[in-house]
Amino acid sequence: MLPAFMDQVFYLLGEAVFVLGVVILIVSVVTAVMIGHSFKTGRIFMARPTLIFVILLESVIKYLFRVYKADESIVDLVGVRLRNYINSKKFLEIDPEDRSVFMPQCLRSVDCPAKLTPEGIMCVNCGRCGIGEAKLFCEERGYRFFVVPGSSFIKRMIKKYRPQAIVGVGCMMEIKEGIDLCHLYGIPAIGVPLTRSGCVSTTLDWDSFYEVVSDGDGHILLRDDPKDSIETLRPSTADR
Numbered sequence: 001m002l003p004a005f006m007d008q009v010f011y012l013l014g015e016a017v018f019v020l021g022v023v024i025l026i027v028s029v030v031t032a033v034m035i036g037h038s039f040k041t042g043r044i045f046m047a048r049p050t051l052i053f054v055i056l057l058e059s060v061i062k063y064l065f066r067v068y069k070a071d072e073s074i075v076d077l078v079g080v081r082l083r084n085y086i087n088s089k090k091f092l093e094i095d096p097e098d099r100s101v102f103m104p105q106c107l108r109s110v111d112c113p114a115k116l117t118p119e120g121i122m123c124v125n126c127g128r129c130g131i132g133e134a135k136l137f138c139e140e141r142g143y144r145f146f147v148v149p150g151s152s153f154i155k156r157m158i159k160k161y162r163p164q165a166i167v168g169v170g171c172m173m174e175i176k177e178g179i180d181l182c183h184l185y186g187i188p189a190i191g192v193p194l195t196r197s198g199c200v201s202t203t204l205d206w207d208s209f210y211e212v213v214s215d216g217d218g219h220i221l222l223r224d225d226p227k228d229s230i231e232t233l234r235p236s237t238a239d240r
């Protein structure tokens with residue numbers, strides 16, 4: 001038999017759990033609304049607190065999206081956009097020569113003739129996919145450019161070359177983990193999500209990629225509306 005005062009303790013505990021649940025629900029609803037608004041308009045409000053709530057309450061927010069029959073991948077997309085926005089100021093301060101680009105191997109053509117080397121998959125710019133021209137474009141600007149053969153490769157190259165800023169292409173999960181990993185190393189990273197994920201024949205919005213790596217202007221990182229594509233920053237067909 002429990003002492004009488006324990007009833008009071010359990011009552012207070014119950015109340016505290018209830019209040020906490022209500023607070024979590026309210027914060028999740030507000031964050032979900034902000035995410036939806038940010039996705040629609042491209043505008044970002046209170047980036048750091050919003051990102052903290054997205055990270056802490058991700059599963060609740062995604063549940064709310066499912067309840068309202070909205071696409072829950074929007075939560076991940078806006079999460080990446082927030083991370084990019086927060087990192088953009090430091091990223092833009094770094095000279096392209098001190099930056100590295102990591103490109104996933106799944107973007108290659110299935111007929112890619114490139115060989116695996118200790119420095120990653122060595123693209124020979126055969127023209128069968130967009131990686132070759134992207135590599136040329138980036139290397140002309142001073143970037144180190146890698147085609148990543150496996151997950152441990154990025155850590156190895158970070159230790160070897162100590163880039164001060166990173167551009168990473170990948171699926172949403174890889175980008176989130178990659179940016180957070182770079183954060184641990186104190187490296188500002190910008191993620192460009194694949195438009196179709198998978199193990200092979202993935203796709204990328206190359207315009208977004210070229211905007212990020214173009215001369216460090218980084219309009220895509222700072223502008224309010226990501227739909228304002230800056231076509232002129234991408235190399236013209238004649239340049240490729």
Ligand code: SF4
Nearest residue numbers: 112123124126129132
């Ligand atoms: S352009 Fe490079 S990465 Fe793409 S298929 Fe050719 S060699 Fe492979």
